[in-house]
Amino acid sequence: MSFIDLHTHSYCSDGTFSPEGIVLLAKKEGLSAVALTDHDTIDGIALFMEAGAKHGVETVPGVEFAALWPKYSRPEIHIVGLGFDPSAPVLQERMEEIRESRSRRNEKMARKLTAAGLPVTLEEVAANAGGEIITRAHFANVLLEKGYIKTRKDAFFRYLSPGMPGYAEREFLTPARCIQTIKQAGGAAVLAHPTLYALSETQLEELCRELASEGLDGMECMYSTYTPAQTKAMRRLAARVGLLPSGGSDFHGENKPDIHLGRGLGKLRIPYEYWEAFKRHSLRAYER
Numbered sequence: 699m700s701f702i703d704l705h706t707h708s709y710c711s712d713g714t715f716s717p718e719g720i721v722l723l724a725k726k727e728g729l730s731a732v733a734l735t736d737h738d739t740i741d742g743i744a745l746f747m748e749a750g751a752k753h754g755v756e757t758v759p760g761v762e763f764a765a766l767w768p769k770y771s772r773p774e775i776h777i778v779g780l781g782f783d784p785s786a787p788v789l790q791e792r793m794e795e796i797r798e799s800r801s802r803r804n805e806k807m808a809r810k811l812t813a814a815g816l817p818v819t820l821e822e823v824a825a826n827a828g829g830e831i832i833t834r835a836h837f838a839n840v841l842l843e844k845g846y847i848k849t850r851k852d853a854f855f856r857y858l859s860p861g862m863p864g865y866a867e868r869e870f871l872t873p874a875r876c877i878q879t880i881k882q883a884g885g886a887a888v889l890a891h892p893t894l895y896a897l898s899e900t901q902l903e904e905l906c907r908e909l910a911s912e913g914l915d916g917m918e919c920m921y922s923t924y925t926p927a928q929t930k931a932m933r934r935l936a937a938r939v940g941l942l943p944s945g946g947s948d949f950h951g952e953n954k955p956d957i958h959l960g961r962g963l964g965k966l967r968i969p970y971e972y973w974e975a976f977k978r979h980s981l982r983a984y985e986r
Contacts, residue, residue, distance in 0.1 A: 700730035700970035703960045704758065705778060705890065705918065705946020708734055709828070710742035711762075712835040714951030717746035718753075720959065725755050727960045730970045733758035733946070735778050738796045739831045743784045758973070759784050762890060763876040764868065767905060773895040775905070777876040778918075778944070780976060782885025789883040792871075797831075799869040804832050806866035807858075811837070814863040816846045834858045835953060850953075874912045881913050886976045888944045889917040892935075893928050906939045915979060920945030920972075922962030942975050 706720055707713035715723065717734055724732040732755060734746045743759045750757030761779045766772055782789060804820055811818045818840055826843070827836045838853035847853050857864035871879075880887040889909060892902055906917060919932040920943070936943050945968035949959045956963060 701960060702729055702731040702733075702945075702968050702970050702973050703947050703949065704731075704733040704760070704780060704888075704944050704968065704973065705735050705762070705921075706732060706949040706959065707736050707762075707951075708742045708746070709951075710739055710830045711736035712833040712950060712953060714953055715949075717742040718749035719951075720949070721746065721749035721753050721755050721757060723959050725753050727958075729755065729960045731756035731758060731973050732959070733760040733778075733780055735760035735762045735780075735946070737762050737831070737833065738764065738793075738800065740784050740789065740793060741830065759885075761789075761880075763879070764870060765873040765876050766870040767873060767895075769904075770901055771896065773897065774870070775873060775895055776890035777873060777880070777909075777914075778888040778890045778946075779876075779880035779883070779885045780888060780944075782880055782883035784883075786883035788879055792875075792879045796871075800832065803866050803868055807834075807837060807864055810866060811841075811857065811864040814857070816841060816844075816857070816864065818844070837864070873909055877909065877913045886915040886942075886979060887913060889914060889941075890946075891918055891921050891923075891948065892932060893921070893924060899931075903935060903939065906935060906941065910939050910941060914941065916942035916944045916976065918945055919943035920966060920968050922947050922957050922966055942979060943972055944976070945972060 708715055708717045708720055740761050747757050758780055763777045765775055767775050808818050808820045822840050823832055823836050826839045838850045841847045841853045877887040917936050919936050947957055947962045949957055
């Protein structure tokens with residue numbers, strides 16, 4: 699049986715591996731296919747696809763968008779795009795929109811941390827990011843380097859989480875715009891890790907049905923932190939709503955050291971059939 703991983707992150711967002719490093723690790727782990735789904739950026743996709751061709755691993759262009767669902771507690775939800783055309787104009791436009799939004803947020807966070815007695819400059823954070831998209835993980839790295847905290851977890855717990863003195867709320871796309879962008883670029887849209895949104899079973903089904911009406915193709919039915927009962931529940935929910943099952947480890951390298959590519963916490967094994975179903979479903983980028 700062949701296995702895959704359709705949710706990973708490189709150092710182009712908040713992971714620690716290079717795009718090629720993920721491909722090499724996928725080959726070492728015996729994966730038949732792997733997707734790169736960095737947060738709000740496709741900057742690593744070209745190198746990732748080249749590495750796949752070079753090392754004989756099927757590589758899937760991906761991205762992970764964040765959106766706010768305006769119901770209940772307004773949870774931040776994540777929508778993964780798979781198999782799109784990275785050169786699609788609509789995707790390029792959305793990336794630029796997100797870059798500008800993130801820049802505004804990063805400036806606010808640097809000012810808030812400094813006002814809280816932790817002087818941090820945007821230049822320091824950008825240098826830590828090494829030219830890649832700046833995330834809260836890079837702020838955490840700078841706080842650690844400057845001796846303001848003892849561990850990276852402290853940064854999030856004390857300063858960089860909602861309600862904390864260094865946090866600035868993001869400007870989010872709507873779920874519909876995330877889905878539309880992915881679909882217009884020829885890809886499939888997948889709801890990521892649905893158990894993490896603190897929704898009841900009824901509320902989660904409502905979310906899935908609403909997103910399905912907007913064009914959502916699938917949902918992650920296999921994920922690193924799911925219990926066996928959660929995996930079964932997500933598969934049943936996907937079947938009821940008419941969504942394709944997907945799965946991924948959410949690999950971040952050393953930033954999530956317990957999560958292993960293709961294996962999650964150790965027992966995750968996502969069948970290649972999941973990816974085959976998406977390719978048959980509606981991936982226009984794969985028809986060219």
